[in-house]
Every structure is written in C-alpha cells, then in structure tokens.
Amino acid sequence: MLADTINRFIESRLSSVYTAIPGVVKKISGNIADIQPAVSETGVVLPVLPDVPLVFPSSKTAGFVYEVSKGDSVLLIFCSSSIDEWLAGDGAEADTDDPRRFDITDAVAIPGLFSLSETPKLDSSDGCVMNHEDTTITIKKNGDIVIGGDSAKKLVNEEFKEVFNDHVHNFFAAPTGTFSTSKPAVSLSTAIPPIPTPVGGEVALFGTAITDKELTDKTSAV
Numbered sequence: 685m686l687a688d689t690i691n692r693f694i695e696s697r698l699s700s701v702y703t704a705i706p707g708v709v710k711k712i713s714g715n716i717a718d719i720q721p722a723v724s725e726t727g728v729v730l731p732v733l734p735d736v737p738l739v740f741p742s743s744k745t746a747g748f749v750y751e752v753s754k755g756d757s758v759l760l761i762f763c764s765s766s767i768d769e770w771l772a773g774d775g776a777e778a779d780t781d782d783p784r785r786f787d788i789t790d791a792v793a794i795p796g797l798f799s800l801s802e803t804p805k806l807d808s809s810d811g812c813v814m815n816h817e818d819t820t821i822t823i824k825k826n827g828d829i830v831i832g833g834d835s836a837k838k839l840v841n842e843e844f845k846e847v848f849n850d851h852v853h854n855f856f857a858a859p860t861g862t863f864s865t866s867k868p869a870v871s872l873s874t875a876i877p878p879i880p881t882p883v884g885g886e887v888a889l890f891g892t893a894i895t896d897k898e899l900t901d902k903t904s905a906v
C-alpha cells in the first residue's frame with residue numbers, strides 16, 4: 685500500500701515536469717516564436733507557448749542563422765530553473781528565487797527536428813551540405829566546395845554579365861584594303877608609319893582620324 689502511494693505521488697509530480705518534446709511554430713518574429721507542443725498525453729492538450737527563444741549555432745562573433753517559418757517543427761527544451769531573469773539580463777550569470785523546476789514556461793526551441801517522413805533529403809555522405817530552397821552548397825571531405833542549383837547559376841550569370849558589361853577596353857581599328865602577297869616583303873617599320881601623338885583628341889591611323897570616343901567601346905553579354 686505504501687509503495688503504491690509513493691508511486692502515485694511520483695507519477696503525479698512527474699506530470700508537471702517537462703524535459704524535451706517536438707513543437708510546431710505558430711508565429712514568429714525575429715528569433716522569438718509562439719510554439720505549439722506537438723506531443724501531449726491523451727486527453728491533455730498543451731497550450732501554445734508564447735515568446736520562446738530560438739537557438740541557432742552561434743556565438744558573439746560568428747554564427748549560422750537561417751529562416752524559420754510558420755509550420756516548421758522544432759525541438760522544445762525545458763530548462764531546469766526559471767530563465768526569466770537571465771533572458772532579461774545581458775547574458776551574464778543570473779540568480780533566481782523562483783521555485784519552479786522544468787516548467788513549461790521555461791522553454792527554448794531548436795529548429796530542425798523533423799518527423800521521419802519530412803526529413804530533408806540531403807545526401808551528406810560526401811561531406812557537409814547546406815541548402816536553401818533549390819540551392820545547395822556542399823563542402824566535400826577532400827576540401828572541394830560545390831555550389832549548385834538554379835539560384836546559384838542565376839547569381840553567377842548575373843554577376844558575370846554585370847562585370848563583363850562594365851568592362852571597358854581600348855582598341856584600334858584594323859586597316860582596310862588589299863595586301864598583295866606577290867610584292868617583296870617589306871619591314872613593318874617602313875610600311876606603317878609610327879602612330880603620332882594625339883592632338884586635339886584625335887589620332888591619325890592609316891589615313892583615318894579616330895576620336896577618343898571611338899577608341900573606347902563596351903561589349904555586352906546576353
């Protein structure tokens with residue numbers, strides 16, 4: 685009888701102790717989200733948890749942050765003590781006199797927990813894979829970096845066109861006329877006079893005046 689009483693007490697106490705369960709994002713603003721716990725006991729519906737901080741792999745100097753949207757699944761973790769004072773502070777150690785333990789109100793969320801049927805189909809057998817919609821970046825085990833996807837191709841193409849189209853190069857028009865191969869060979873130094881120094885913005889070349897404007901052209905990529 686005593687053992688049964690103790691067991692019931694323990695089970696009753698554990699019913700209000702939360703550790704970690706899946707959740708679904710209902711609303712998000714920045715790195716704070718309202719999250720609905722996705723697992724609950726039969727007959728017990730847990731409420732939407734407001735203002736849950738999202739946890740990303742980051743430090744004060746570096747990090748990897750990505751978009752989280754309504755409907756995304758997360759892993760809810762419930763802290764062993766109240767985190768109200770710590771959240772309101774500057775990240776330093778904080779004291780609390782709140783007696784709650786493993787409470788449902790002390791949750792943080794890690795995005796990226798999926799059910800087996802919704803797990804992203806990313807082949808990471810050859811290294812590290814990052815993706816955003818249709819674009820993937822793979823860092824292979826040998827150090828090679830592969831960027832693929834329509835968005836990446838568009839970015840590369842647009843950047844190439846912008847750089848190529850803004851490229852300016854100078855050229856001199858080729859001489860016109862017919863050269864006979866039957867004549868004796870002549871020295872280029874005597875056949876073509878040296879190009880004179882531009883005067884008044886023009887250069888006389890092969891009897892044709894070329895202006896500074898004509899010396900510069902732009903080529904476009906399509």
